[in-house]
Amino acid sequence: MKFQGSHILSVSQFDRDAIARILDVSAQMAPYASRLKRCHVLDGAILNNLFFEPSTRTRVSFGTAFNLLGGFVRETVGEENSSLSKGESLYDTAQVISGYSDVIAMRHPKMHSVSEFAEGSSVPVINGGDGANEHPTQALLDLFTIQSEMLRFGKSLDKLNIVLMGDLKHGRTVHSLSKLLSLYNNIKVTMVSPKALQMPDGVISTLVDAGHEVVVTDQIAGNLACDVIYQTRIQQERFASKDEADLYRGHFSLNKQIYQQYCKDHTVIMHPLPRDSRPEANELDTDLNELANLAIFRQAQNGVLVRMALFALTLGVDNKLTDYEKPVTWFTNKN
Known part of the structure; x- marks a missing residue:
């Protein structure tokens, strides 16, 4: 599977080799998540988190994962806080928001809505859950x-x-x-x-x-x-x-x-x-x-590692991580 530039919408996209690659890159993220070192490989990149259904772990872990790789996060929480509430289509929203972003993570209560959104996006879209369909x-x-x-x-x-x-x-x-x-x-x-x-x-x-x-x-x-x-x-x-x-x-x-x-x-x-x-x-x-x-x-913490891996893979920096490492300069008991 070619990860760079691809949407992550369904598990049906993956074969065993693709899964093995994701799990391998996820394991490489452990030193950054545990604050043994920092990685700023996505310095300057922007994630837009669009969560139109309630979420705590998924939304926060997506943002945390992107921050841990050095990127910036913008969030829209709740359909009532977006132009969808004014009748804007998912396609139009995608056209606009992708112009502001390098990657988008999205959750929506309607089945297959994230795939519909991705059709209008010029950047990778990662499905954070679409109704009762997939996660x-x-x-x-x-x-x-x-x-x-x-x-x-x-x-x-x-x-x-x-x-x-x-x-x-x-x-x-x-x-x-x-x-x-x-x-x-x-x-x-x-x-x-x-x-x-x-x-x-x-x-x-x-x-x-x-x-x-x-x-x-x-x-x-x-x-x-x-x-x-x-x-x-x-x-x-x-x-x-x-x-x-x-x-x-x-x-x-x-x-x-x-x-x-x-x-x-x-x-x-x-x-x-x-x-x-x-x-x-x-x-x-x-x-x-x-x-x-x-x-x-432990399962919840692993969500950060896997989402870090997906960002690195879709943005094509999975082989550059060690080139952008820095020491941690603050006190932490995570490690």
Whole structure:
């Protein structure tokens, strides 16, 4: 895959070689993210962050990633704060904003909207999530996290045994991750969810057609003895009402007792965050916070590395990083 100048819109763009390159460059970003050194390879470049749907981690990590490479960040948050609220088309917005930018990261509540926007952009556009469709950068950081966590146990992405649990119908993160996992060998995917929130048939078919074992169930008991549990929240914003979402909230909570009863000693817990900690939901109990295999915060930090890598690759500076290093001159306890 040619990265330089390309949009990053869907995980369907990637083969295993492209993914390996992204994960390799992501690992190279660790010294900069941990403040062991600085890199100003994108000094003077401008990222426009266009987030027309609520976001904390994705929006901030995109900006942080660009800053860590020396670039400047401009942000528009909320459709009501843009000319879209005045009837401007995505194409027209893209034509204008790309003229102000070197790269754009975008999130929008409408499926396929980021691809529509990219058609009008003269600079690379990176999809930060388009409705219930895809979240390619989250899937890449999830894959990077799984690879990193499995290395501790002498395992790899091939022959992975993973459980996807929660709202699998609306959770774009699990849709994108499943598509990436289909590229690997001998994967077992157990999908645990209420029957009404099961994984879309098209996603299941992608895994099955690639020769992987898929188990679909609405039962936790007997189905969590795996390498990775990937928990997702009930996507309230995708339901017609809060009352409808409440029908499913809290049915698939994971706590220390359930972990010890059903999981393996090495089972890693992941979640794209935010986790819903309200009593009626409590997807991942706080009694798991001291568990060494709880990877959710390492997972979030890995988002910065992967997004740094995507900026470096799309702007063609991935082989110039060490030429633009500087020492860190302030106190930091990150390293």
